[in-house]
Amino acid sequence: MKVISFVLGLLIFVPVSYAFSEEYEDAKIYWKDEIVSPNSFAKITVEDNDMNHKEYPHFADKLSIIVWSDSSQDPIELELVETGIFTGMFSGKIYISDSQGQGKSLFVNSGDFIYAKYIDSTTTTGSQIDATAAAVVKVSGKDMTEFLEKLDPSMRPPTKSQVPEWIKNNALWWGQGQIDDSSFVEGIQFLIREKILEVSPPSDKSQRSENIPDWIKTNALWWAQGQTSDQEFISAIGHLIGLGIISIEPEVSSQDSKPKSTIGVDPELEKCKEITKAYERLNCEKEAKFKANVAWYKENADAYDVGPITFFYPGLGTPGNTFEINSSGQALLYIRMLVENNSSENVSLFCSGPSVCNYDIWNGQKVFKYSSQDFTSGQIVLKQGDQKEFNMFFGPNIGYGGTEFEYDSSKEYFFRISEPWGSFNIPLKLQN
Structure with missing residues (x-):
């Protein structure tokens, strides 16, 4: 009886999230573009399905990363928000500025490398890892190939594959009825619009529907279990586009506008460089930046x-x-x-x-x-x-x-x- 009671106790206290995943996955982080322009917004994405807390099924999750550049090595904390419920993909943006004193923006010079780091505590090895991504700030009129070649390949955006591996988890949960149709569809829509997943819609779009055919859910489940190919899964997604269930129209956005004006380097900030003691110089720079x-x-x-x-x-x-x-x-x-x-x-x-x-x-x-x-x-x-x-x-x-x-x-x-x-x-x- 003691043994039976002990086993039952273990079953009672298993965390809810384990009902969806038996083992952890390593996170990925990357800048959307590996070449970014100064005075524009740069987008960062983290893929970490372990941070997709499904015990709260009606809310998107959040996580934090830090960003810095060669010219501004004081890390800036940035919050990323899940792109939709159950996607396990988190995105955020930061303004890349070539002028100092621009509020919460990342100061850069042309040719700088910019970095983003996410600390992943739920990994396949059980050890904490630092996932880091890098991109380069464009130098006007110059071929950026030589800059890109200097980047560690592990820090560059992932090469496009037909289907990201993590989406198989969503397909499995959807096929088993653990997440609803809309949660699965919004994850697929995000991948298509971000050009992570490339799907060609069928030429005939005359047939429209508001409901997903049962055979597509079955196909997704078989694909997640390795019984069908990537191409068969992609064909099914193309069918959903043809039915009008998945939209691939560009998103509405007004955020990439340039700020109204900028101000040059503050003379007070330049004076701070003359201070030799590190902590006094940092305090001086902090105060000067705030005044600017x-x-x-x-x-x-x-x-x-x-x-x-x-x-x-x-x-x-x-x-x-x-x-x-x-x-x-x-x-x-x-x-x-x-x-x-x-x-x-x-x-x-x-x-x-x-x-x-x-x-x-x-x-x-x-x-x-x-x-x-x-x-x-x-x-x-x-x-x-x-x-x-x-x-x-x-x-x-x-x-x-x-x-x-x-x-x-x-x-x-x-x-x-x-x-x-x-x-x-x-x-x-x-x-x-």
Whole structure:
């Protein structure tokens, strides 16, 4: 009886995620383009199906990476969001700038290598590994081949194969009924639109349907189990495109616009280089960069006075402010603002959770709660004359009273402020 009880105890405490995967997989990280242009957004993708927490079936997951460049080796932490529920693919973007003092952007010079690192703690060996990707910043008018040849092959974007191996897991779970049709389809759509999976749709698209034929699910299950070839699976996906179930139209995006203006290297930052003591030089550079960033906001952003606080919002297309609709139809809105206390007293901005936050998005009918934000311990405390930059992201529902951000082109969207000391609606101008 003791042996039986012990075995039963083990069964009770097996984590839910093991119901989907018996062993871990090594993660992959890569820049979308191995040659990036300065003053543009660069996209990073992490494939880590072990971070796809299926015990929360209605929410997309998140993870963090760090990025740096040859010219700016202080790492910047960047949050990536799962491209859809159950995809196991996480993506994010950072602005690549050749000017310093551009907020949360990565400073580069032409010819620099830029890096992204993800720490994978769930590996096939059981040991933690650092997955690193690299790309090169374009030098105008120059053949970049010699730069690319210097890159470690393991850090370059993966060569395109017909079907990424990880999608077999999704096909298996879908065929076994562990994930629904929409979750499987949105994963396939993402792969096609990102040109990771190349599928030729059939020439005859006259037959349309809203339902996936049973034979395609059976085909996917057989393929995941190794009973059919990659080409047979790809043909089935092509059939779904022909039925109109999978869309391969380009995504709607307004995020790759160039910032309104930039400012040159701050003289104060140049003076910091004369300081010989490392910690004093770093403190000097940090302060100089912050002053330059504040000056950039005051030159480029619209100012909104709300009680004792001024909100500086530079608008879409500037570092940290982007809007797009991804391949699965999820609207993604990133907002970055500077706030300044104009009063003689301390003032707090409060936001401790999606359901308990004085900041949200409003379209005149519906309220949308954030997916992530960087308020320290749920608030930003500003002393007299203080300035502070903050970030908020609206997208998938993360739970805890959150909501999924939805975009309706017929409506206007506002960043809504509802503090005890003042309220205001800042227009976001999301219309394309």
